[in-house]
Amino acid sequence: MNIWLIMLAGGLITFGIRFVLIFLFGKFEIPSALRRALRYVPPAVLSAIVFPELFIRGGHIALSLGNTRLLAGIVAIIVAWFSKNTLLTIVAGMIALVVLQMV
């Protein structure tokens, strides 16, 4: 198949996945259990993205002091917990990573 057709179909599929529940919401009654469950989507999805970025190095879980991203991530988590400040967290995590990489 032509690459342009593949891209068009891929774009439609992607759009459909993003659109369908936004479109259908309100047309049916949503069970309250499902409503409650949806509040847990942000921490669940974002942690599932973040953990591998910190722990996985070269395809494997790396639990060592040599894993600078894990250490820098822990610094960022601590800063985020106490400061609740987005910019400060990112800057602290970046500085931690750069410093640890130099050590």
Add this chain to the structure above:
Amino acid sequence: MHEARTTFWAGVRAEFPLLVGVFPFGMIYGALALDAGLSRAASQMMSSIVFAGSAQFVTAQLVREAAPALVILLTVAVVNLRHMLYSASLAPYLKNLSLRWKIALSYLLTDEAYAPTILEYDRTGVKPTSHWFLLGAGIALWTTWQFSTALGIFLGTAIPAEWPLDFALPLTFIAMVVPNLKSNPMIATALTAGVVALLAYSLPFKLGLILAALVGILVGTILEGRK
């Protein structure tokens, strides 16, 4: 109208920290797509037609391997399944919008636009101008994605590999999640999802991510029900 404009720019501003991480990602995509044999026009247009980072990487890779179209499209669908969670999570806040708005915001719904938007909506609830926030975040990301793709196509990656700019993305997500872990079920959700994501990391097509998110959501909901 003033309120709408303020909310739009608040969305743009909330997106800024994420753009630092998205920019090199877009350049890498542009360079990779070109390298996989796509034309410059096709590499660029995929960023606006598909507009989904990981799906675009996978498509470029599969085109390089001359995979059948059906395989490519199925892969795109599975890689993007997580967006259905975002769609479900934002839907209650967008239910009163016109069809045109729903279409535009769905098109712009990515990981990076979802994250700041849902936090804002959790904080403020539904306001008459809420949708402008997602529009601002979405357009800021969209513009950056197109521009960084073009730079990647014409300049290559150009960013030294030892600059860890990509680390800005997980850092921003950390900054968004951690301050919102206000109850034990929330903390349990985040930890469970994270650990499952590590254990299921080798699953293909980001299925590990979806599995991890679902298990995390289940654990949080069950713990909340027990209280």
